[in-house]
Amino acid sequence: MGSSEIGWKLEDHPKLPKGKVVAVVVLDGWGEASPNPYNCIHVADTPTMDSLKKGVPERWRLVRAHGTAVGLPSDDDMGNSEVGHNALGAGRIYAQGxxxxxxxxxxxxxxxxxxxxxxxxxxxxxxxxxxxxxxxxxxxxxxxxxxxxxxxxxxxxxxxxxxxxxxxxxxxxxxxxxxxxxxxxxxxxxxxxxxxxxxxxxxxxxxxxxxxxxxxxxxxxxxxxxxxxxxxxxxxxxxxxxxxxxxxxxxxxxxxxxxxxxxxxxxxxxxxxxxxxxxxxxxxxxxxxxxxxxxxxxxxxxxxxxxxxxxxxxxxxxxxxxxxxxxxxxxxxSPPEIERTSGEYLAYNGVRTFACSETVKFGHVTFFWNGNRSGYFNQEMEEYVEIPSDSGITFNVQPKMKALEIAEKARDAILSGKFHEVRVNLPNGDMVGHTGDIEATVVACKTTDDAVKMILDAIEQVSGIYVITADHGNAEDMVKRDKKGEPILDKNGNVQILTSHTLQPVPLAIGGPGLLPGVKFRKDVPDGGLANVAAMVMNLHGFEAPNDYEPTLIEVADN
Ligand SMILES: O=C(O)[C@H](O)COP(=O)(O)O
Ligand SMILES: [Mn+2]
Ligand SMILES: [Mn+2]
Structure with a gap:
């Protein structure tokens, strides 16, 4: 399909208004797992994320972020940033590389x-x-x-x-x-x-x-x-x-x-x-x-x-x-032909977007989000900001990374009144998790939580909406486990540290003063995955998603 033949105009959502500021926050490597000493998210002090989970039950859920839900060969494949952000941005599941x-x-x-x-x-x-x-x-x-x-x-x-x-x-x-x-x-x-x-x-x-x-x-x-x-x-x-x-x-x-x-x-x-x-x-x-x-x-x-x-x-x-x-x-x-991504639709439909992360994750919320495509769809409608990452270090020595700087940029973009969507990736859980350093990963998780708080506070001020999710698990499980889920010990009796991602689902939380009181998660998409998020975000901007997108996760009750 040539781009001129595509009907880019999105239908109005019958109930949800346009013009709200929607913060879309991707916590990299932040899965959901049972509490235990190798769950760094559990060990860390994370009051903001905890309050979302314990808050309104209809506005917090888990979504699938691995295997076939993100286009990987089997459900034994852990999620990763490429397929996770592709799914989040494209709203459909593509057979991946x-x-x-x-x-x-x-x-x-x-x-x-x-x-x-x-x-x-x-x-x-x-x-x-x-x-x-x-x-x-x-x-x-x-x-x-x-x-x-x-x-x-x-x-x-x-x-x-x-x-x-x-x-x-x-x-x-x-x-x-x-x-x-x-x-x-x-x-x-x-x-x-x-x-x-x-x-x-x-x-x-x-x-x-x-x-x-x-x-x-x-x-x-x-x-x-x-x-x-x-x-x-x-x-x-x-x-x-x-x-x-x-x-x-x-x-x-x-x-x-x-x-x-x-x-x-x-x-x-x-x-x-x-x-x-x-x-x-x-x-x-x-x-x-x-x-x-x-x-x-x-x-x-x-x-x-x-x-x-x-x-x-x-x-x-x-x-x-x-x-x-x-x-x-x-x-x-030939690579997957990821086309008509949500970012491209939103730019056509008057939604102004700001996207930001630090260098090591910058392409995740731009390049991967947009279907492995560098550059803007429409420079008039989009602004992408990259905060330089530290280089030449392993991130366990700098577990805070640039999370607070990213959150500050997001806050300023939210308060500026120039954007309808402010999208960020907070890298810490993933990048520090990959080092296998548990203590540092706990600091990483706490810092992520502080960054989320800063963004939520800004959303509160502008009566906006937030969407908090993750691209796959990592920091919630730092140990290799046997089939029964018990940590595996090496010959010296030490646990085998897991530096990789996991197969865990990830949280999805929505809220903010701008969200109509009747908006809640549907009950009929229990297997929903990252690809279902795009349609939901389009709804939150006041639009229906294209027909071939994975179904939205929300409904609007009249009250
Ligand atoms: O490239 C990496 O750092 C890892 O292989 C995967 O991590 P990511 O998918 O979170 O980037
Ligand atoms: Mn990732
Ligand atoms: Mn990773």
Whole structure:
């Protein structure tokens, strides 16, 4: 459908007025779980969020934020920011990258597309490089997809393959990197038996090497570039299992933060720098932490760091990572076509929007919210503000992050009278939760609660409406559990800290003086998920949602 054929005008809601200020607050990584010592939200002092839960029962509920409710392959998949914010903003459930790549690999269609044909042109004389996150986390990538791609690429003629690994420990338990590298090494050995020259060429921890996002710290991407493209790194090893084991031991870094390393041959030469005539595939399906590398690999004009050498390669992403920038130009699997998002409708219908977060989550309430599209729909109607995040630190040392600064910006936007929607992401529960530091995560949760209070106070002053929710769980459960829900202990009797997201539902609270007294949650959408929130927010702005949006969660009783 071309945009001119779309009927952008939304119907008026029969009962709800227009012109109210609606604050939409996404608490990143804030799920609902039973109270226990590993539930940092429970342990923290959170009077504001507690009062919403204990307040009007018809205005607080849980919504699904994981698995099929957000377009992931199965209900064993935890939620994440990309799919969560996509669902919140788009109001519909799209088959997400993980699922699309699964199907393209299963059917073999991945090998028939333009993207694969493009990289295949290098197979005769060049090397195929695969760069991405090595784990089964299913948030940015999946090991089984890499395995399948390795097999498929070799069957389709790749003779020399180099894998550049990024160790995880964030979406999976810390320490699991060793096992993933061993599995990959087994696969590569099998390929070598078949005559394919296949090796791991470089590596490093995802948060230290390559996978920065929203341009918070180009140094991260540069460290990756030096290892992957130039074959240079402070650590050199003959094999990758040894590299990961030694670096964990010697530098005491966890999987997320391993320093960059290259694998060298018997003469000390890097086994797989990226050279003219090579093909490169970034095998993560998720966009945010691949966009920066994609720019470095693709853009002729580039001034973010000195690339030293800019090899002439054929580069394809697993997916196209940015629909607006059309980046990268070539990709193996078409991304979900997320269109007619709520933000675009609201801009057409006169709703003025302000969106804000700090750098590490800025794209969540803009890019992901708008269906993986950077930029404004209509600059006259929207203002996006990014508060610079601290860089070069792990957030357990700064658990307050910029939450209060974000709340101040939201407050000022609410009080300014210039906006009808003020949308923010408060990052703390998630970003600090990912460090696995329980004490710091408790501080993170308290700070989030303080920030929510500031926003609610401003809404009170302008007789507005608030919508408080989250994109997925994280801080509410910081320990790995067995099937019965009991914490799992390691061989030393210590609990295994869970740095990842969870499968928990998230809270959804509505209220504020501007909300008509008869507005309450419907009882007939018990399985409602994040995708149902968009229609509700449109209602709160005085509009009916488009017919194909997931149903709204509210009704208006006459009283
Ligand atoms: O990229 C990350 O930080 C994690 O893999 C997932 O966290 P997010 O989905 O909350 O960004
Ligand atoms: Mn998130
Ligand atoms: Mn997260």
């Amino acid at each position: 993980a699922k699309l790549v699964d199907s393209a690999l299963a059917s073999g269609k991945i090998y028939e597309g333009e993207g694969f044909k493009y990289i295949k042109e290098c197979f005769e004389d060049g090397t195929l490089h695969l760069i991405g996150l090595l784990s089964d986390g299913g948030v940015h990538s999946r090991l089984d997809q890499l395995q399948s791609l390795l097999k498929g690429a070799s069957e389709h003629g790749a003779k020399r393959i180099r894998v550049h690994i990024l160790t995880d420990g964030r979406d999976v338990l810390d320490g699991t990197s060793v096992g993933f590298v061993e599995t990959l090494e087994d696969d590569l050995a099998k390929l070598r038996e078949k005559g394919v020259d296949a090796k791991i060429a470089s590596g490093g921890g995802r948060m230290n090497v390559t996978m920065d996002r929203y341009e918070n710290d180009w140094g991260v991407v540069k460290r990756g570039w030096d290892a992957q493209v130039l074959g240079e790194a402070p650590y050199k090893f003959r094999n990758a299992v040894e590299a990961v084991k030694k670096l964990r031991e010697e530098t005491k870094a966890n999987d997320q933060y391993l320093p960059p390393f290259v694998i060298v041959d018997e003469n000390g030469m890097a086994v797989g720098p990226i050279l003219d005539g090579d093909a490169v595939v970034t095998f993560n399906f998720r966009a945010d932490r691949m966009v920066m590398l994609a720019k470095a690999l693709e853009y002729e004009d580039f001034d973010k760091f000195d690339r030293v050498r800019f090899p002439k390669i054929h580069y394809a992403g697993m997916l196209q990572y940015d629909g607006e920038l059309k980046l990268p130009r070539y990709y193996l699997v």
